[in-house]
Amino acid sequence: MSVKSQSIQSKKETGKDERLKKISPLRVLLNRPELGALGGAILVFIFFGIVAGDTGMFSAYGTLNFLDVSANLGIIAIAAAMLMIGGEFDLSIGSMIGFAGICIAIPAIYWGWPLWTSIIFAFAMAVLIGYFNGIMVVKSGLPSFIVTLAMLFILRGATLAITRLITGRTQVPGLRVLIEDDPIAWLFATDTFQWLFTWLGSMKLIELRTDGTPLATGIPPSVIWFIALTLFATWILMKTRYGNWIFASGGDKVGATNVGVPVGRVKISLFIGTAVASTIFACIQVLDAGSADTMRGTLKELEAIAAAVVGGCLLTGGYGSAIGAALGAIIFGTVSMGIFYTDVDTDWFKVFLGAMMLIAVVFNNYIRKKVTETK
Amino acid sequence: MSEYLVQFNNISKFFGKVIALKDVTMKLKKGEIMCLLGDNGAGKSTLIKTLAGVHKPDEGEIIFEDKKIIFDSPRDALDIGIGTVYQDLALVSLMSVTRNFFMGREPQKGLPLLKTFDIEKANKIAAERMGQIGIDVRDPSQAVGTMSGGERQCLAISRAIYFGAKVLVLDEPTSALGVHQASMVLKYIVKAASQGLAVILITHNVHHAYPVGNSFTVLNRGKSMGTFQKKDISREKLLGMMAGGEELDKLEVELKEMDRIANH
Numbered sequence: 133m134s135v136k137s138q139s140i141q142s143k144k145e146t147g148k149d150e151r152l153k154k155i156s157p158l159r160v161l162l163n164r165p166e167l168g169a170l171g172g173a174i175l176v177f178i179f180f181g182i183v184a185g186d187t188g189m190f191s192a193y194g195t196l197n198f199l200d201v202s203a204n205l206g207i208i209a210i211a212a213a214m215l216m217i218g219g220e221f222d223l224s225i226g227s228m229i230g231f232a233g234i235c236i237a238i239p240a241i242y243w244g245w246p247l248w249t250s251i252i253f254a255f256a257m258a259v260l261i262g263y264f265n266g267i268m269v270v271k272s273g274l275p276s277f278i279v280t281l282a283m284l285f286i287l288r289g290a291t292l293a294i295t296r297l298i299t300g301r302t303q304v305p306g307l308r309v310l311i312e313d314d315p316i317a318w319l320f321a322t323d324t325f326q327w328l329f330t331w332l333g334s335m336k337l338i339e340l341r342t343d344g345t346p347l348a349t350g351i352p353p354s355v356i357w358f359i360a361l362t363l364f365a366t367w368i369l370m371k372t373r374y375g376n377w378i379f380a381s382g383g384d385k386v387g388a389t390n391v392g393v394p395v396g397r398v399k400i401s402l403f404i405g406t407a408v409a410s411t412i413f414a415c416i417q418v419l420d421a422g423s424a425d426t427m428r429g430t431l432k433e434l435e436a437i438a439a440a441v442v443g444g445c446l447l448t449g450g451y452g453s454a455i456g457a458a459l460g461a462i463i464f465g466t467v468s469m470g471i472f473y474t475d476v477d478t479d480w481f482k483v484f485l486g487a488m489m490l491i492a493v494v495f496n497n498y499i500r501k502k503v504t505e506t507k
Numbered sequence: 508m509s510e511y512l513v514q515f516n517n518i519s520k521f522f523g524k525v526i527a528l529k530d531v532t533m534k535l536k537k538g539e540i541m542c543l544l545g546d547n548g549a550g551k552s553t554l555i556k557t558l559a560g561v562h563k564p565d566e567g568e569i570i571f572e573d574k575k576i577i578f579d580s581p582r583d584a585l586d587i588g589i590g591t592v593y594q595d596l597a598l599v600s601l602m603s604v605t606r607n608f609f610m611g612r613e614p615q616k617g618l619p620l621l622k623t624f625d626i627e628k629a630n631k632i633a634a635e636r637m638g639q640i641g642i643d644v645r646d647p648s649q650a651v652g653t654m655s656g657g658e659r660q661c662l663a664i665s666r667a668i669y670f671g672a673k674v675l676v677l678d679e680p681t682s683a684l685g686v687h688q689a690s691m692v693l694k695y696i697v698k699a700a701s702q703g704l705a706v707i708l709i710t711h712n713v714h715h716a717y718p719v720g721n722s723f724t725v726l727n728r729g730k731s732m733g734t735f736q737k738k739d740i741s742r743e744k745l746l747g748m749m750a751g752g753e754e755l756d757k758l759e760v761e762l763k764e765m766d767r768i769a770n771h
Contacts, residue, residue, distance in 0.1 A: 371623045373613040376602075380610050383599030390597040391666075392582060392611035451601045500601070 165444030166456030168495045172442065172488070173459045176466050184473035192329070192338040192348040194473075196355075202465025203358035204413060206458050208432060209439035210358075210365045211409030213457035215402040216440050217369070219382030219449030220269060220276035222406040224261070225436055227287035229429025232258060232414035234295050237304035237424035247307070248316035254411050261287070262407030266400030276403075284433070292426045308422030320357075320415040323350025354416050358458070361409070365454035378402065383450030438485060439464055442492040446500060463488065509573055512537050512705045513589075513674050519566035520553055527553040530567070531731045533724050535674065535705040540696065541734070542716035543709045545726035546749050551678075551709050554726065558676050558707070559591040560584035571674075590672025594679050596663040600652035604644055607651050608633040608666050636665050640695050657688030661695050668699060675699060676707045681715045693719050711749070717742045725749060 180189060188194050208225050215222055235254035239245040245253070265283055269276045295302055311317045326349055332338045333346030341347055369375040380388035381395045389395050410429065418424045441447065442463060443456030464485060471478050511534045520528040528550050535541050545551045556562045558569070560578030569576045571587055578584050584591070598607050609629050616625040630647040637644040640661050642654075651659060660680050667675060677696065681689040697719050700706050710716050716723065723740065725732040725748045732748055747756065 371626070373615055373622070373624050376606050376610065376613050376624055379602050379606065380599055383601050384595075384597070387595060387597035387599060388610065390581065390593065392585070446601075450599060 165451055165453045165496075165499075166459055167444070168492055168499070169443040169456045169459035169463065172463050172492075173466075176463050176470075180466065180470040180473070184470055187473040189470055189473040192332070192346070194469075196348050196352060198466050198469035199355050199462075200352045200465075201469050202462040203352070203354035204416065205432075205435055205439055205465055206358040206461035207354065207361055207413050207416075208406070208409050208436040209443070209457040209461040210361050210454050211402075211406040212433070212436040213440035213443060213445050213452050213454055214365055214369070214378060215406050216437070216445040216447070217382050217449060217452045218378045218399055218402045219385065220399055220402065221280060221437065222265065222403060223277065223280040223433045224265065224283035224287055225406055225410050225433035226429040226431055227284045227291065227433075228258065228261060228407050228410035229414045229417070229432055230291045230426055231261075231287045232411040233418045233424035233428050234291055234304060234426065235411075236415065236418050237307060238295065238298055240310055241304055241306050242298055247310040247314045251316050251320075251415060254414065255408060258407040258411040259404050262404030263400060265407070266403035269403070270396040270399055288426075288430075295424075295426050302426045303423055304425075305423035307418060307424070311419055317419055320353050320412070321419040322353055324353070324356055326350040352420075357412060357416065358461075361412075362454055362458040369454055374398070379450055381449075435464065435485075438489045441489055441496070444492075444496055444499075446496060447493075451500065460492075510536055511570075512572065514570040515558070515567070516570065517567040518554070518557060518564045518569070520557055520562055521565050526729055528557070528564075528729050531726070531729075532567075533707075533731070533734060535707065537673075537703050537705055538700050539721045540700045540706040540708055540719055542720035542723045543707055543726065544711065544713065544716060544723060544745065544749055546711055548728075549726040549749075550729040551711075551726055553729075555591065555676055555678055555707075555709055558584070558589060558674075560589070585670075588671055588673035589676060590667030590670065590674070591676040592660075592663045592667055592678065592680065594682070596659055598651050598659055598663060601650055603648045604637065604651055604654070604662065605629045605633040605647040608636070608647075608662065608669070612670060632669070636669055637662065640665055640698070641691075655688060656684050657691045660684070660688075660692045664692075664695060664699065668704065672704065674705045674707065676709070678709050679711075680708070681710065681712060689715060713742055713746045713749070717745065 184190075189198070208229075212222060212225060232254045235257050236247075236250045239250035239253055240247050261283070265276070265280055268274070268279045272279070292302065295304065311321050329338065329346045329348055329350050333340050333344075339347040369378060377388070377393045377395075377398045380391075380393045381398045385395055410432075413432070414424075414428065417428060439460035440452065440457045441460070443453065443458070443460035445452030445457065467484055468481050471481050471484075513535050515531065515533045518528055518531045519526070531550075531554060533541065533543075543551055543554065553562065557564050560581045560583050563578065569578075571589070576587060581591075597610075599610070602610070605626065606629075609624075609632075614625045614628050614632075615622040616628070617623045633647045634644050637647075642658050642661060651662070654662065664675065664677065664680070675696075680692050680696070684692065693715060696706055696708065708716060708720065717737075720737060722734055722736050723745055724734045725745065727749070735745075
């Protein structure tokens with residue numbers, strides 16, 4: 133009897149020790165979903181710092197270049213991550229980018245709409261399509277994989293068919309002249325902090341063109357959008373009731389419904405979120421290039437999901453972070469640009485992308501087990 | 508004011524031709540623990556879902572605080588104070604204790620449109636509530652997945668009480684638990700009742716039900732075999748009333764026989 137009670141006591145004591153260990157700062161850090169992506173991002177920067185440190189990759193111009201690519205991907209990756217935390221996928225992101233592009237270009241060029249009305253029109257279409265995706269998934273109970281795969285084909289096909297029907301081509305150029313004096317377009321087409329770059333140029337701190345203006349003219353709009361969206365999404369996830377509902381909807385749909393979380397509404401709004409993010413992406417690209425192309429955004433949905441996964445989102449939902457997805461996008465953006473500065477053939481980029489994703493998934497699974505380990 | 512907090516009078520529920528429940532009557536006072544016993548398929552789940560507002564009874568009435576109540580949804584039942592803790596507990600194991608505790612009913616602060624989830628307050632309440640039941644949550648931001656089965660059950664019950672349950676309906680709270688964990692949950696149930704809640708404890712384990720129950724309702728094939736006060740019925744008799752009791756009797760005789768042979 134006394135032996136038994138002793139063993140129980142010692143059990144209790146070790147139990148307490150375990151608890152003490154659990155709240156160590158390292159443990160807290162380990163529990164953050166973005167840990168893997170942060171480590172990955174640091175490794176990527178160290179790697180290119182060593183391999184391509186003296187090639188101009190990290191000059192003002194080079195940095196803005198890979199940040200721009202990262203930011204574009206990040207805008208859709210964050211929305212995709214939020215939807216994944218909410219327990220669903222959106223495979224129609226890429227097609228939505230193409231569709232939103234022609235929603236801006238055709239009314240503006242062929243129907244004579246002011247540019248700002250066609251931008252608003254594109255966003256309205258995005259809300260409609262996102263709502264349709266969401267309501268289909270919620271009401272039918274079908275996997276979002278199937279519903280949005282269907283939407284991937286429908287939107288891409290419609291983009292191509294409508295554009296060719298109206299314009300006879302697959303590209304709609306001529307938007308650049310419309311940007312000036314437009315009340316909305318500047319939101320997606322203005323380089324900010326130009327004064328800073330002009331000043332840096334005048335101080336000879338950054339590279340100049342032959343005419344004396346700086347090579348890097350300002351922070352591209354994509355980067356501003358990217359930072360703003362990362363902060364906004366993080367605020368929503370961590371600090372609001374709606375954020376808690378997103379985690380709950382993805383973590384356990386039935387349980388969340390039983391305690392009064394409006395799971396359907398949450399999911400529909402997240403689908404609208406990915407469609408709207410695709411449209412932001414499209415606005416920036418179309419206004420930057422001055423033209424819309426029916427094939428724009430192809431495969432972007434998979435890159436967005438890959439970035440979200442590398443950023444720590446679980447494919448099963450209920451776990452992940454916006455900062456993680458942002459870091460995932462930075463990893464991909466940096467490598468896709470950085471590879472040009474190295475001797476490595478750029479064909480290898482996709483190999484890297486795939487390998488990175490595999491490592492991330494294995495790592496995330498391990499972390500999830502750690503987090504939910506029963507005492 | 509009748510002496511009963513909640514009464515279920517002659518509840519019947521049909522699914523097509525199947526009679527799931529027939530004329531089931533139960534009455535509960537404040538502070539009473541009623542155990543609803545029955546073997547698998549006896550109609551326990553259907554009865555709970557009727558209490559929780561998931562199913563509407565086809566016959567009979569539910570009277571709560573002397574008023575006849577008709578539930579249109581589970582939300583209605585929650586709103587008047589019937590809190591149901593299902594077997595799956597409605598907990599998300601990847602989410603923190605606090606986030607689970609306030610899931611769907613998060614406290615907010617701040618300006619309209621910029622309202623934020625008041626995590627400090629939520630953490631404090633969650634830790635306090637868990638502390639009251641003797642679970643020391645040092646870090647309310649730890650994932651529920653790290654808690655033991657008994658602790659999770661207690662968290663789910665504690666949550667139902669915090670959000671205003673007057674009648675607590677517990678669906679098999681001890682079925683998946685070991686002896687130690689089960690006794691922890693049962694202790695907490697007794698404590699909750701002593702604070703004036705009426706508890707309906709659904710179980711098929713008489714050994715868990717008998718020590719804590721004040722009265723016992725036995726369901727068999729959709730019908731109530733009656734409600735018994737503890738003083739009027741023994742554990743063995745209760746066991747016998749549930750389907751399978753006879754089999755256990757037989758088993759006991761056989762075991763005794765084997766014992767006798769072995770001792771010879």
